[in-house]
Amino acid sequence: LPTIPALERALQTGSYKDAEAGARTRLEEKPDDVSALVILAVALGAQGRLAEALPYYRQLTDAQPGEAAHWCNLATALREAGKLDEAAVAYQQAQVLSPHDASVLANLGLLRWQQGDVIETLSIMLEASQRAPDSAEPRIYGALACHACAEDDEARRLLSGSERWPPMDESLEVDLATALIQIERIDVAERRLQLLLDRKPDSARARVQLAALYERLSRIAEAENMLAAVAPEAWGDEGLAVHAALLLRAGRVLEARTAYEALLQRVCMIGHNAPFYFALAKACDRLGDAASAMRALEDGHAAQLHIASRLVPDLVDPASEPLPITRQRVTQADRARWQAIAAPDVQASPIFVVGFPRSGTTLLEQMLDAHPALRSMDERGFFHDVIEGMQRMGWT
Numbered sequence: 001l002p003t004i005p006a007l008e009r010a011l012q013t014g015s016y017k018d019a020e021a022g023a024r025t026r027l028e029e030k031p032d033d034v035s036a037l038v039i040l041a042v043a044l045g046a047q048g049r050l051a052e053a054l055p056y057y058r059q060l061t062d063a064q065p066g067e068a069a070h071w072c073n074l075a076t077a078l079r080e081a082g083k084l085d086e087a088a089v090a091y092q093q094a095q096v097l098s099p100h101d102a103s104v105l106a107n108l109g110l111l112r113w114q115q116g117d118v119i120e121t122l123s124i125m126l127e128a129s130q131r132a133p134d135s136a137e138p139r140i141y142g143a144l145a146c147h148a149c150a151e152d153d154e155a156r157r158l159l160s161g162s163e164r165w166p167p168m169d170e171s172l173e174v175d176l177a178t179a180l181i182q183i184e185r186i187d188v189a190e191r192r193l194q195l196l197l198d199r200k201p202d203s204a205r206a207r208v209q210l211a212a213l214y215e216r217l218s219r220i221a222e223a224e225n226m227l228a229a230v231a232p233e234a235w236g237d238e239g240l241a242v243h244a245a246l247l248l249r250a251g252r253v254l255e256a257r258t259a260y261e262a263l264l265q266r267v268c269m270i271g272h273n274a275p276f277y278f279a280l281a282k283a284c285d286r287l288g289d290a291a292s293a294m295r296a297l298e299d300g301h302a303a304q305l306h307i308a309s310r311l312v313p314d315l316v317d318p319a320s321e322p323l324p325i326t327r328q329r330v331t332q333a334d335r336a337r338w339q340a341i342a343a344p345d346v347q348a349s350p351i352f353v354v355g356f357p358r359s360g361t362t363l364l365e366q367m368l369d370a371h372p373a374l375r376s377m378d379e380r381g382f383f384h385d386v387i388e389g390m391q392r393m394g395w396t
Contacts, residue, residue: 002026007039011046019043034063041073050081061090068098072107079111087111102132106141113141116272118148119310129158136165136172143179148272149311155183163188170196174205181213189213204234211242218366220249237267241276248283257283274303 002022010019023040026033037056044053057074064070075090091108098104109124125142132138139158146155159179168176173196180189190213196206207230214223227235227242235243244259260280267273277300284293305316314320343349353368355361368374 001029004035004039007036011039011042014046016043016046020047032063034060037063038073041077045077045080050077053077054081066097068094068101068104071097072101072104075111076107079107079114084111084115100131102128102135102138105131106135106138109138109141109145113145118145118307121145122149122151126154136162136168136176140172140176140179143183144175147179147182149307152183155179159183159185163191167195167199170200170203170205174203174209177209177213181216186213186217204230205236205238208235208239208242212238215242215245215249216362218363220246237263240266244276244279248279248286253283253286257287274300276300277303 002025004026007019007022007026010016010022019039020043023036023043026036027040030036037060041053041056041060044050044056054074054077057070057077060067060070061074071090071094075087075094078084078087078090088108088111091104091111094101094104095108105124105128109121109128112120112124121141122145125138125145128138129135129142139162143155143158146152146158159176162176162180162185165176167173173192177189177193180186180192190210193206193210193213196203197210200206207226211223211226211230214220214226223242224246227239227246230239232239232243240259240263244256244263247253247256247259257280260276260283263276264273264280267276277296281293281296281300284290284296309316353361353364355364
């Protein structure tokens with residue numbers, strides 16, 4: 001009869017079929033062997049056979065209803081199977097049984113992220129990262145949620161030191177790279193993705209994410225080659241987004257529009273789809289379809305406003321003033337009384353290039369930085385920081 005330690009070793013070494021066969025053999029002799037049931041469910045799930053794994057996870061919660069780990073495992077299997085509402089119920093039960101378990105909280109955060117609730121994801125992941133500061137998972141998905149909520153400084157804090165994190169599994173590495181790209185730590189993201197490909201050369205997700213990185217940096221040939229190395233059926237949403245962006249760059253605007261429309265049919269979660277609406281609007285505008293461009297802009301704005309209204313409820317209150325700093329007016333007479341401020345000469349002065357989001361500032365920065373006589377200092381929310389500083393000083 002296969003021993004439990006032997007079956008656990010089979011799981012750890014990726015011998016999932018052997019673990020499955022051994023667990024089934026053991027269960028024929030000992031049908032109530034909880035450890036064998038766990039191994040069988042995990043082995044089936046690891047092979048992508050979630051429909052077969054779920055009854056065993058349910059059997060475990062029936063056998064030991066007070067064990068939080070069984071509820072968490074069931075919830076994770078349900079989440080991966082796309083049964084999100086059932087997964088939420090199971091995670092909540094795990095939380096009741098183990099209220100201080102950071103891993104249960106992080107898994108609930110992953111569910112909220114999958115459901116498109118970036119506000120709830122942010123709250124949950126920040127709490128989970130406080131409970132388990134050395135755990136990478138809540139810091140990665142907390143950073144992704146921070147970026148979606150325009151809290152990039154907090155995202156940078158969560159990912160501080162990530163260049164020194166040990167190698168992780170494929171999913172975490174790719175999502176970490178996504179978060180690093182969002183906060184402009186592109187060099188670290190590229191290095192970690194390349195190391196992942198060294199370990200796992202057939203990783204479609206790593207190649208797609210590298211293609212996205214190259215497209216962002218206008219390294220178009222590298223992006224096209226990297227994406228071409230992945231079969232279209234393995235692209236996923238991220239690959240389709242890169243493909244659409246490359247089509248738009250190549251002037252194949254009608255194909256890009258079709259790709260973005262297909263992508264928006266797949267990514268319907270508010271909070272994840274706003275950038276694709278704006279890209280679709282650009283394609284429609286280039287095609288001369290102003291009405292469709294405006295509809296896409298309205299949909300993208302509505303998606304952003306949905307998040308913003310939860311972060312700052314006053315934003316949608318007609319009586320509110322979202323930017324109270326605008327109440328502080330400066331007249332010509334006020335300006336005339338200001339003391340002149342001396343500045344260094346042109347040679348010693350930095351140059352500030354400012355612009356609205358998505359207006360081409362990143363491209364301009366990269367073009368300037370490519371000149372051997374110039375050095376950029378990355379993009380910063382300069383005016384945002386200035387306004388916050390003035391508000392802290394009482395300029396409200």
